[in-house]
Amino acid sequence: MTDYVGLTWDHPRGRNALEAAAARRSGPGSSTGLGGGDTLRWEAQPLEGFESASITDLAARYDVLVLDHPHLGDALAADCLHPIDTLLSTEQVRRLEQGAVGASVRSYLLGSHLWALPLDAATQVSARRPHALAEPPATWQEAVGLAGGGRLAMSLAGPHAFLTLCSITVSLGGEISPSSFDRTAAGQALEILTALSANVPAGSERLNPIGLLERMRTMGDIDYIPLVYGYVTYAADLAFGPPPRGRCIGSTIGGTGIALTRRSTPSPALVEHLSWLLAEETQRTFIPAHDGQPSARASWADPEVDAAAHGFYSATRQTMEAAWVRPRFAGYVPVQSESARIVRSAVLDGRPAGHALDELQELFTDRPETS
Template sequence: MQKIVLNGITWGHSRGITPLLAVSQRYSELYPNVEIRWKKRTLQEFADFPIEELTKEYDLLIIDHPWVGCADATNCVLPLNEYIAADYLRDQQENSVGLSHISYNYNNKQWALAIDAATPAASYRKDLLSDVPQTWQDVIVLAKQGKVAVPAIPIDLLMNFYTFCIANGKEPFQNEEEVIDAATGILAIETMKELYSVVDKKMFSCNPIAVAELMSTTNDYYYCPFAYGYSNYARKGYAQHLLHYTDVVAFNGKKLRTTIGGTGLSVSAFSKHKEVAVDFAKMIVSGECQRTMYVQHGGQPGHRSAWIDPSANHLTNYFFTQVLPVMDNGYMRPRYNGYLHFQDHAGDPLQQCLLHDTDPQKALDAMNTIYEQSLAKQTALTA
């Protein structure tokens, strides 16, 4: 029997690669004529190289949900609702972690399965901090003491900008004229300035992984108010010091709504072995695999049954039950074809504003220009 080789592309953190390797190894043991090879790239490499180009080289692709508008426009990955039984997809929907499953459904087609779920959540060092912040004011007090770490690279600032627009009364992207009305946008940026003006400037070069590493390898920082969670750091033996994850704080009496991330698993429309690739996808995203092999090998499952599983929570010091309310309250980003242009660039003027304490209106104007460009790209791409 001729050997079937599937090539997959993912991102290079333990959360993103290790569980794929483990389940792929098991799949090959069950089906000896199938070999699944994974290549890892940095998150920046994913941003810099169009995923639609990667579909020509790889059978299996780990994607970010805002890309599904492009998938729908280009048909470069399979609409999985045409390849997977309705009862399987119903189980995925019923066991979604927040909006994870539906985030990969666009124009009534399922372009990926939610293999991984994440959203910014709070984390802290239990051995150093006994009084965990409960309100935004508590966060600012701790930040002024120099004990708060928080990601402040452009993409993370942009995700938090959405959060603070919502916290100040309105969701962004409600019309095609502006990202958010000026009053709400300025309030959001001014709120963010309260925090980012007092944290260590090194945070402006830190992503969530860098913050987790800082907090778990030094005693310099006790608390992070919001960063995309990594259950790896909540597991004994992964890092020098254990991180504990918890709910985000309240702002004006309401819990912050953070911007969901996570990843989905897509199958290339150019794959020569579509049926095998879909079969593997069904295995690794199934509840049984997600709450056992997947989480046991460092994964952060997209299937709800894993998030409420006692063994998974014992393994991660209750990361999943602590973060689940944040996931269920999460905000889903736009997914129109062209949005990724906005996501790739709109964080830059926001970072400059927060880093150098410049006029929020100028930052908003620049963001609105980028928004217009993204909508124009949508029109051009679909024309």
């Protein structure tokens, strides 16, 4: 018998389904039974820790980790995760790859192995108060036209200033990667982001996506956010949809994967439990019923799942399918944080755009990513 400890992120979307799943085979007096005598207990960290905490440190303390794909470069460099495809059959991996929405599986493929199972799928979409704004802007020019009213907010806290810049850059046909920095498109994106951020509601620039959506829902002083990570848990009150377009849809994939650390010796019961979480039926029923945001395309295409989510999945699926995958080189997470600081200094503090672009270009030069 083994007592496993997992770490997830502290939000109903990140916690509720995992805790309920770990308890589904409970016997008398147990709340975490997996079967075979093994147990799994979940702890949670704030969203900011999930986005920036050292994967090496966390892997030394936990057996099961919910992580974001940009941590993979550091994880591979430290050799702190089990390649999860070696614990599954070839057929299981094939079904995952074929059945996941967007790049949910591909984002966890690195160095010829799959390192995490994509439990949760998310990307940046638009959010609006439907009674205040009947339809979202279709283009960046239309979105900028709303900015002067002071009721448009931007996701700029933590890493999100940079991720928003990346998404606008992608929508303009450019790319920011270890091998390609499209300075022209990034410069245009920075101009758009600056214009959109010129008159945001006071204090909104310091809020993470959860805080922004919660303020939008409860305070009513934000009518529209062009790019923010979608949360199905807010779909009863807010309308989610595609972001404004440039040449194409631009969005940066988020979501989470479940990884097994080298600290653990995964038992058949633990592997079976994680496989069950990714099974299509589980993704269509159990996960949505427990506040989760599934990664299976079948869930996103299911009319009943969509209706229960107030149309969240049908409104955002095209954006999810097109979402861009961030780099995964070792050291990427602090580079992302520094890049966000640079973007904020240009967007909010008036730093010359040329200087900001110089620094961003330098940060994304000659950064090898494991293929």
